[in-house]
Amino acid sequence: MPLMQSWVASANAPETDFPLNNLPYGVYDLGDELLFCGVAIGDRILNLTRLEEEGLLDLETGQFFGWGTWSVFMEAGQDAWDELRAWLMVMLREGSEAETALSKFLDAQADATMHLPFDIMEYTDFYASKHHASNVGTMFRGPENALPPNWLSIPIGYNGRASSVVVSGTDVVRPNGQLKGPNDDLPRFGPCARWDFELEMGAIVGKPSDGMISVGEADDNIFGYVLLNDWSARDIQAWEYQPLGPFQAKATATSISPWIVTKAALEPFRTSTPERERPLLPYLKEPGPMLYDIDLEVTLAPESKAETVITRTNYREMYYSAAQQLAHHTTSGCPMNVGDLLGSGTISGPDKGARGALLELAWGGKEPVTLDTGETRSFIEDGDTVTLRGHAQGDGYRVGFGACTGKTLAAPTIPDWAKE
Template sequence: MNNLLQSFIQVTPESDFPIQNLPYGIFSHGADAAPRVGVALGEWVVDLAVLEANGFLEIKAGEYYFNQPTLNKFIETGKANWSKIRAELQDLLSSDNPILRDNQALRGQVFLKQADVVMHLPVHIPGYTDFYSSKEHATNVGCMFRDPKNALLPNWSELPVGYNGRASSVVVSGTDVVRPSGQIKFPDQERPVFSACRKLDFELETGFIIGQPNALGVPVAIENAWDHIFGMVLFNDWSARDLQQWEYVPLGPFNAKTFASSVSPWIVTLEALEPFKTNSPTQEPLPLAYLREDLSSNSYDIHLSAELQAANQDRADVISNTNFKYMYWSMAQQLTHHTIAGCNLQVGDLMGSGTISGPTPDSYGSMLEITWNNTKPLTLSNGEQRSFIQDGDTLIMKGYCQKDGLRIGFGEVTGKVLPAVEFNFSE
């Protein structure tokens, strides 16, 4: 990647979106405008539908890939076209290319302020799977709810543990989240009660988007897995811990996870993340042959943070700083294991990393860990305390890579918690 490449559009050094990034998203502008494809450049959205209509970014004659309400049609064209369009955009937007730079009329149509557009879910998501791949997080949870000496179950170090979630409740950043209700079982009571969730939590995650499908019954080999990934997003897999503790045995999470999962609007491509590849942690025991890969360059150095802003606060408090590089199981290993029994992944499928926690308390990726299940309440800058998330609280997650003067960011994913729906049940 050319760190010296400059755009004719001014981009500040602290921006997540230099010309070396160009993440894809879906936006609309104006009351009646249809959603369409854009990329982020500094504080601007570059309207790819307008460029396409003016003869740029051609993939197949007579076909339109960017005047679309999702990215799926473009993603389906394949990896070669992902690279082709990215290269053409970088050339078109570069400071030494006069074609767009000097065409003021076209520039006025192509560039829209991010502050003036509405962002939408970037892809149609046929299926959603969430993993449990942070060793630090799994160990912390195991210590809280099981024997600390046997915090990890025997299968955890042998395979990327995961579950199939609900694609229908994945929402784009900025969507409010209604507090869920369900069954809660208290230790001193014989039967559960129906109640609004009392232990609402966030999970600081990333996700990756499937860009190339596989046929039913044909697993993806580990050496080919990276070719099936289009890009990455920030991901908040909201969790109702009290509902989860009662329902998850024996089949895993259900209503505790189905009510909402929030994704960032911009998908950062693997090409943009290439300079930030790093080592994964050592895996012991050595995985079975189908999961073995070179650990020296199969992860990314992505700084991640979570912030909480109470309803009456002027600013948010940073409550977690962690890094994607702590993940024990890689995205390629997750994808390969997902298909090993013959599952057919589809373009647009979303794969969540699972909560990403680091080795120290300030790097824990959930309230469950930060407050150690309500035993160590968190004090906010305004003096309020939190054990879990309250109504009116807003969660903000951010992520970026930085190296040698280059910053590639994801923007943010936010969500505000609204009160639970009131139910009146007649006995």
């Protein structure tokens, strides 16, 4: 599919994340605390809330955009999703008679403060990249036992904290927690010293389910995708995770990009999951390509200094797709709700420069990463800003997600009553 030309000139630039082919959904304000639902087009945002108020957005499926969230629209279902996308494509295309009327409702992205685009109901994080799982397993168990025995048969995941999901641009405070070094007799309480990022994609559930659903049905239930950084306190996790898994080490923050890229926008970029090393059980088998060809990168910038690209990889490296993860999530009878968020798990490729976390890039601190500034990093330091970016490359255009950014601040002072 080639670039679809728009009367919004900036949407036709080949390097923009937001051409007419994309049309991602976000929530923003313009400095007066009024929340608007909008659609990114080039360097502008089409204000759907104001359009609806003025009677210029008359959808047969209803009115949805006066609530400061896309959750109401998501709940309306597939017919509403299709109707809005079709309307936008007609109204924003080059030569549209709507240009004069709609141009009054374009806001500059540079003037907007972004907010979480939907109400996050529940959050589940997976561990579904074979390269990542193999690297981490090799570090801690040796190459002969890198993958857990169940890994090639089941999408491994855990239930996380929806309350700690934040939008891109939100500062992240380094956590305090229980720590125990390999030579310590007992744990101590203090700030995390092995603070890390995880490069992930987040899938957003747009249709509810109650009971087991197939992989194909799960794919239909996904509304769209965001970039996701699952911040991780590696030293806190090392002490607490046995035997039940991540808890406080993953509860500080999870950052997501502010624009929901719809599944419809990603359709031209579908690709298959890797060849299976072990046959999957029938309920996990895919009816067709379930992954997407999305180039991803991570940069790290020390405070007041230039950023360095430290990772480049692709979403197609995942062993399990979001649809498989969602289908597996329902097997116990677990109801899935509109607004549930599924983290893909860290996305790593086969090469060192394609590893999706500092834990892998610096190999547990043994091989520090050298930045363009000349500094080195084994883990994230206070003042560092980590930015995730991603896009699917089309013919003369890209379908992008914008940036997912977070700056790390120093851990809070431990109160006297918590000290020895």
